[in-house]
Amino acid sequence: MDTLDAIYSRRSIRKFTDAKVPAELIEKMLEAATKAPSSTNRQPWRFVVLEGAKKDEVVAILVKRVVRLKRFKTLISGAAATTNLMQSAPVLILVFNGASRKRGLIRPLSTIVNVLDVQSIGGSIQTMLLAAQELGLGTVWLGYVFLAARKIGQAVGKKEQLIAAVAVGYPHESPSPRPRKNWQDVTEWFK
Numbered sequence: 001m002d003t004l005d006a007i008y009s010r011r012s013i014r015k016f017t018d019a020k021v022p023a024e025l026i027e028k029m030l031e032a033a034t035k036a037p038s039s040t041n042r043q044p045w046r047f048v049v050l051e052g053a054k055k056d057e058v059v060a061i062l063v064k065r066v067v068r069l070k071r072f073k074t075l076i077s078g079a080a081a082t083t084n085l086m087q088s089a090p091v092l093i094l095v096f097n098g099a100s101r102k103r104g105l106i107r108p109l110s111t112i113v114n115v116l117d118v119q120s121i122g123g124s125i126q127t128m129l130l131a132a133q134e135l136g137l138g139t140v141w142l143g144y145v146f147l148a149a150r151k152i153g154q155a156v157g158k159k160e161q162l163i164a165a166v167a168v169g170y171p172h173e174s175p176s177p178r179p180r181k182n183w184q185d186v187t188e189w190f191k
């Protein structure tokens with residue numbers, strides 16, 4: 001598969017089969033993620049791979065949080081669906097910002113550095129998703145873990161900022177592409 005094939009064929013997968021994902025494939029995804037570019041090559045990404053009981057524990061934390069926030073209906077509708085898919089995914093990869101606890105920078109600078117680190121981590125997540133596509137795995141990038149970031153971090157012994165999670169498994173659906181704006185509508189080009 002070439003890169004453009006992987007980019008065009010990737011979809012967010014929210015239904016997974018029960019099949020176990022071989023550890024070697026997860027390792028390949030993680031290795032690909034570490035090849036992403038990063039600001040001053042800081043490589044701020046940190047990953048925690050969850051399967052089995054630990055995964056269930058983390059999902060249960062988010063489920064509890066979503067129930068407690070149920071009065072915020074708009075926010076919670078997507079979050080509840082997200083917890084369901086997390087339960088069915090055999091593997092969950094938590095993505096942390098390993099540089100988020102560094103001190104010694106004055107505030108404006110630390111804000112800029114944080115933005116650059118989060119951009120770098122976004123690039124590593126997308127690289128991981130494209131590698132998974134090539135490997136025949138389904139993935140979905142999950143931002144809703146933010147709702148319980150601190151508690152999820154505690155559950156896996158991390159004090160760093162939780163950025164996102166990626167659910168991984170073998171696809172049990174083949175969704176149509178979600179609509180995109182044309183590149184011409186989102187681009188200004190000065191020639």
Ligand SMILES: Cc1cc2nc3c(=O)[nH]c(=O)nc-3n(C[C@H](O)[C@H](O)[C@H](O)COP(=O)(O)O)c2cc1C
Pocket residue numbers: 010011012013014078081082140141142143144145177178
């Ligand atoms: C930063 C980010 C956060 C996301 N969070 C969630 C989420 O919490 N739950 C979910 O089901 N999908 C989530 N998604 C997936 C998007 O809904 C999906 O990428 C978008 O609808 C486009 O669909 P596609 O990935 O199939 O092209 C997230 C995607 C990104 C990039």
